[in-house]
Structures are given as C-alpha cells and as structure tokens.
Amino acid sequence: AADGDKYLTPHFQVKEFRCRDGSDVVLIHEQLPWDLEAIRYQASQEHGKGKEIPLIINSGYRTGAYNSTLKNASKQVSTSADIHMPGVSIKDLTRYARNVSPNHGGVGVYGSFLHFDKREVKADWTGEETALQHSAVGLFFYEKNRHPTSRRVPIFLVVFVFDAQI
Numbered sequence: 001a002a003d004g005d006k007y008l009t010p011h012f013q014v015k016e017f018r019c020r021d022g023s024d025v026v027l028i029h030e031q032l033p034w035d036l037e038a039i040r041y042q043a044s045q046e047h048g049k050g051k052e053i054p055l056i057i058n059s060g061y062r063t064g065a066y067n068s069t070l071k072n073a074s075k076q077v078s079t080s081a082d083i084h085m086p087g088v089s090i091k092d093l094t095r096y097a098r099n100v101s102p103n104h105g106g107v108g109v110y111g112s113f114l115h116f117d118k119r120e121v122k123a124d125w126t127g128e129e130t131a132l133q134h135s136a137v138g139l140f141f142y143e144k145n146r147h148p149t150s151r152r153v154p155i156f157l158v159v160f161v162f163d164a165q166i
Helices: 032-047 090-100
Strands: 056-059 080-084 105-109 114-117 122-126 141-143 154-157
Touching (some): 032 080, 032 114, 090 105
C-alpha cells in the first residue's frame, strides 16, 4: 500500500511501472528510472521553453501471468519501458534516448511510443505497434562493483508491493 506512491526518482513513482494485470509486485531495473529522468530533462530543456514536460510510462513491469496472455510474448522479465512525451516527436525522443545510452540499450520506435531498455548491447529498430510492445517489463537489482571479466552476480532483489487499488 505504501510503496506505490514512493518516488524512485524526483519524477517517477513505483506505481507508474506497475503491470496492467493489477498485481502487487513491481520489479524495475535500478538505472531505468534515472535514464528516463535524463530523457525527460533533455526534452524539457529543448521543447519545454522553461516548463517541464511529463514523460509518460505506457508500460513498465509485466508479470509472467500477464505476459502469458499476450501473443508472441517471449520474455517474462526484462529491463524496459514504453514511453511517450506530449508535444515531443518520436524522432526527438529517440535522439534523447540515444544520448542517454549511446553505446548500449535498446531503442525501438513504434507509431505512438518509444521502447527503451537496458540491455548490454546496442539495438535500434522500428516495429509495429501491438499490445505486446505496450507491455514492457523491468527488474530492479543491485550488483557489487566487479572486475570486467567476472561473472555478473545479483546481490539482492528489491520488491515493491502495494495495494491493487492504486
């Protein structure tokens, strides 16, 4: 109940990443909300003329149960969000996303929104707008600083649980 209103960053709350199935658990990649803050800041500076422009998260976390209801769904947990910003073109939003993540991450352009993810390799694409793309997901975990050749080891998982009435 209390975690839904918790701010992960100055502008993004836990409940904005919530799965559409109404489940209580929200799993978000640690850096994702901060990257969205950076995208939001760039757009507001360039398009806002001194005013902040909201970045709308169309979808964030997707549970396995919800994912199973979608055609061609292949991932149950990911590190992404589908986003749009009123008054900001998808072309400009794509540019801001690549400014934030120039050498890695996925940036998928769809008709009315942008898919942004935290994958370790760079991937850019244009796709058709479907229910599947409207349901991106994320995982929030921490890792110790590690040597570049060592194996990636999750240290702990942070799970936000809140009331289904939000």
